[in-house]
Amino acid sequence: MKLVTIIGARPQIIKAAALSRAIKNHFSDRIQEVIVHTGQHYDDNMSQVFFDELGIPRPDYNLHVGSASHGVQTARMTEGIEDILLKEQPDFIVLYGDTNSTLAGAVAAAKIHVPIVHIEAGLRSFNKSMPEEINRIVCDHCSTLLFSPTLAGIENLKHEGFPLDNDGPYTIDNPKVYHCGDIMYDNSLHFADIAEVKTDIIQRLELAGQPFILSTIHRDSNTDHPERLNAIFDALIGLSKENQIVLPLHPRTAKLLKTNLSNEKQTLVFSSASIKLIPPVSFLEMIALERHAQLVMTDSGGVQKEAYFFKKPCIILRPETEWVEIVQTGNAILADADESRIMEAWQRFKNNPPTVFPEIFGDGHAAEFMLDKIISCKVL
Numbered sequence: 001m002k003l004v005t006i007i008g009a010r011p012q013i014i015k016a017a018a019l020s021r022a023i024k025n026h027f028s029d030r031i032q033e034v035i036v037h038t039g040q041h042y043d044d045n046m047s048q049v050f051f052d053e054l055g056i057p058r059p060d061y062n063l064h065v066g067s068a069s070h071g072v073q074t075a076r077m078t079e080g081i082e083d084i085l086l087k088e089q090p091d092f093i094v095l096y097g098d099t100n101s102t103l104a105g106a107v108a109a110a111k112i113h114v115p116i117v118h119i120e121a122g123l124r125s126f127n128k129s130m131p132e133e134i135n136r137i138v139c140d141h142c143s144t145l146l147f148s149p150t151l152a153g154i155e156n157l158k159h160e161g162f163p164l165d166n167d168g169p170y171t172i173d174n175p176k177v178y179h180c181g182d183i184m185y186d187n188s189l190h191f192a193d194i195a196e197v198k199t200d201i202i203q204r205l206e207l208a209g210q211p212f213i214l215s216t217i218h219r220d221s222n223t224d225h226p227e228r229l230n231a232i233f234d235a236l237i238g239l240s241k242e243n244q245i246v247l248p249l250h251p252r253t254a255k256l257l258k259t260n261l262s263n264e265k266q267t268l269v270f271s272s273a274s275i276k277l278i279p280p281v282s283f284l285e286m287i288a289l290e291r292h293a294q295l296v297m298t299d300s301g302g303v304q305k306e307a308y309f310f311k312k313p314c315i316i317l318r319p320e321t322e323w324v325e326i327v328q329t330g331n332a333i334l335a336d337a338d339e340s341r342i343m344e345a346w347q348r349f350k351n352n353p354p355t356v357f358p359e360i361f362g363d364g365h366a367a368e369f370m371l372d373k374i375i376s377c378k379v380l
Ligand code: UD1
Pocket: 009, 010, 011, 040, 041, 042, 043, 046, 067, 068, 098, 099, 100, 101, 131, 132, 218, 220, 250, 251, 252, 255
């Protein structure tokens, strides 16, 4: 069986590591994987570092699309992916998550009848002003095999009319939905101990034995709106009076801080001894930081979940989340880009740190489960 896997943005490269590892360890006699990197992320610390560190095979193709507006970027990817699919004639295309690379893969494949496997199907924010919400809805509705990491995802698909108890053969018009656990959990479990040995970021940042807050910010809804970005940094500056803060900066945020953060706050943030603004870190460094942090503050989907995997409370810098279970269990709080809600959430977690983190993301073998279904289910 031949799979064409599309990756492009940082979290997709990381997720692909789990699938490629499972193919290598358990399915190498039955599955050939062709990896296509769209080039959506291209800086070394947003792309190459993960190949070097996580043992992901070198991409067979790189479309080098780079950054552009949504339409231009997606169009360039769609064109390149269509050419590759026509040449490779795969049994399936594998798409991760909800980025423009996901959307391009879905549109290219569905129109020329290549069945789509969507990993991270069913997640919804119910906020269509997010580009990701459009991408994931389109991808789900073009897919033949939909793998949802959570029960909330399964419910969302049910509400959108996806059948849950249908028989094969499966097609784009008779798709199959599976509940499979989270492929990112596979990676966090696999790499947690390796990270402790292979990285020295905790020592390098002089954080050994010190409580600190780990934060990431990259959503366009925060970076591109000065009032929201300033409100988040008001909270960070407030918290930095009593806490160390580590903030690996996504390149989008690094660029927009210069234009969208007030001059006064830029001066405070860039000169603060307790706010460590650092370039994007590698995955092993990131999970070492997550494991040692006292609390995580983020607008990232992946980082929210990893906070939960490492049993850390999380303040979500968004009005809603697709990962509703982590809020429902009381381990994360939606604080949006609102200084007072962020400070309240901090106080709540400081006074009452959560201790119970139910197993809601599977058993760390989501990749094997998915590959087994891809190989064995009947698809026309
Ligand atoms: C994208 C995804 C988002 C995901 C995020 C993961 C879409 C619509 N968005 O957002 O869902 O959460 O990736 O990180 O697909 N840039 C660089 N170097 C790079 C990559 C980007 O400098 O290697 C800068 C460019 O100025 C670019 C900006 O970051 O314009 C945004 O990059 P883009 O890939 O368009 O969106 P992300 O914000 O990264």
